[in-house]
Amino acid sequence: MNYPYIIEEGCTALGEKFVKVGGCGNFSVLKTFDCGQAFRFDPINLQDYKAAFSGVAFGKKVTFCEDTPDTNGNRIVIIGSSANDFDSIWRHYLALDEDYDAIDKAIISAVPYGHDRDEMTAAVNCGAGIRILRQDSFECLISFIISQNNNIPRIKKIITALCEKYGENGNFPTPSALVEAGEDGLFALRTGFRAGYIYDAASKVSSGEVNLAEVASCEDYNRCAEMLCKIKGVGPKVSACVLLFGFGKTEAFPIDVWMKRSLERHFPSGFDHTSLGKNAGIAQQYLFYYERWAGGGK
DNA sequence: AAACAGGCCTAAA
DNA sequence: TTTAGGCCTGTT
Numbered sequence: 001m002n003y004p005y006i007i008e009e010g011c012t013a014l015g016e017k018f019v020k021v022g023g024c025g026n027f028s029v030l031k032t033f034d035c036g037q038a039f040r041f042d043p044i045n046l047q048d049y050k051a052a053f054s055g056v057a058f059g060k061k062v063t064f065c066e067d068t069p070d071t072n073g074n075r076i077v078i079i080g081s082s083a084n085d086f087d088s089i090w091r092h093y094l095a096l097d098e099d100y101d102a103i104d105k106a107i108i109s110a111v112p113y114g115h116d117r118d119e120m121t122a123a124v125n126c127g128a129g130i131r132i133l134r135q136d137s138f139e140c141l142i143s144f145i146i147s148q149n150n151n152i153p154r155i156k157k158i159i160t161a162l163c164e165k166y167g168e169n170g171n172f173p174t175p176s177a178l179v180e181a182g183e184d185g186l187f188a189l190r191t192g193f194r195a196g197y198i199y200d201a202a203s204k205v206s207s208g209e210v211n212l213a214e215v216a217s218c219e220d221y222n223r224c225a226e227m228l229c230k231i232k233g234v235g236p237k238v239s240a241c242v243l244l245f246g247f248g249k250t251e252a253f254p255i256d257v258w259m260k261r262s263l264e265r266h267f268p269s270g271f272d273h274t275s276l277g278k279n280a281g282i283a284q285q286y287l288f289y290y291e292r293w294a295g296g297g298k
Numbered sequence: 299a300a301a302c303a304g305g306c307c308t309a310a311a
Numbered sequence: 312t313t314t315a316g317g318c319c320t321g322t323t
Binding site for chain 2: 036144145147148149150151152154155193197232233234235236237238241254256257258259288292
């Protein structure tokens, strides 16, 4: 695989720092930030780039721009940050150190020859370039609690309101800040019936009844899910999303309405995600993207 | 206007 | 153990 490396660092005409990073494989800024895993990024219009997204993660404002690939087909990415932040935050956040080419091959070869493998190959080709972001676990937990029975624009709106009202400097609020907000304060942000769920999550995390560090270090997926499901409003789907996007448990395989449709359409005789092991979550993103944004190859 | 949106909780068989 | 309603709100 090709490891990411800094080609150039500098400042824009406006004095904002940037780094130009090569060796990013087939990494796609567009697919990664358009596949619904992160709620605090929005597309921005920069004519020089194929795709650009701007947002906040880990308390830092950042922009990711998809530049043209180098002569070997390796993606170059412009990141609006210091070289220091690239090394300490964004390299890891974007999972640029993962060998996705190898993962993609493993996913395809884990599916039996014939119809099913053809379907999976099509999904992988369609979603190739997506990276599972390594997001903050608490932010992820609250975000996916909010996502239930909801749509993306409103999810984003609520999260923005949470950050503005209860976060420091517009950052994502801490558990204790949300406890202080109280269920009423959370309800006032138009969270609806999820206010009690958010409050319960904040309380249990802040009291240690649900220990996120323990979840992070636990190797047993079912036990991890069990711990998170102690929170009201956290069930199989939300816990799977949180474990996948917020804890790097890539064996998680969230099944929502889109995934259900995708599996029914492409694998009518059934699909066993456990055979994919640690790659199940990545395959899930491909199948999800294939169904939702590419119409499932109809 | 009525249905739906990246689920989960609760009550009832 | 499984199944059906209901749920805040905003948009179409």
